[in-house]
Amino acid sequence: MHGEHMRIIHPAGPMTSSSQCNENSRLPHDQMRVLVIEDNQDLAKLFCDLLEVMGCITSVAFNARTALEMARNGMPDLIFCDLRLPGEKSGFDVAAALRADAGFAHIPLIAVTGFDDSMGHQRAKDAGFDRVFEKPVKFAQIQDVLNTYRKG
Incomplete structure (x- = not known):
């Protein structure tokens, strides 16, 4: 069986809520x-590190309230969202709120979940997610999403 190998290099130090990584970098036109x-801060850091190795600039939010603020202030090109979040709002609520705003109609929303049932997947699609990935998300899935939605 052949696997994919990658090396991830990341800065030392803790991530803080609403971290912006590489925000002062000069970006190629397609980044x-x-x-x-x-x-989960460790999982968020790993996910961001992987996306950065793949040429993305990342921001991370650890709860729904912060996520909605960051999305509205930063207008990302793509959003990966866990369905289970702490606090009063879930990932389903984040998707519904963003899809209710016409400014986010074109932004791909990818659900990331520990749920492995078709009802959870359907609920995510109904909330406005474009795709649903089960944890652990595979490198090929992320690569496919980036290739599909990368701006040129």
Whole structure:
């Protein structure tokens, strides 16, 4: 069986809520701004590191309230969102709120979930997610999303 290998290099130090990575970098014209919404800080960091290695600039939010603020202030090109988030709002609520705003109609929303049932997947699609990935998300899935939605 053949696997994919990658090396991830990331800065030392803790991530803080609403972290902006590489915000002062000069960006190539096709570099995507990706918002990662994930309450598990270690998983969020790993996800951001992987996206950055793949040429993206990332922002991370650890809860729905912060995610909605960051999306509205930063207008990302792509959003990956965990369905289970701490607090009063879930990833389903984030998707519904963004889809209710015409300014976000064109932004791809990708659900990331630990749910492995078709009802959860259908609920995510009904909330406005374009795709649903089960954890752990595979490198090929991320690459496919970036290739599909990358701006040129």
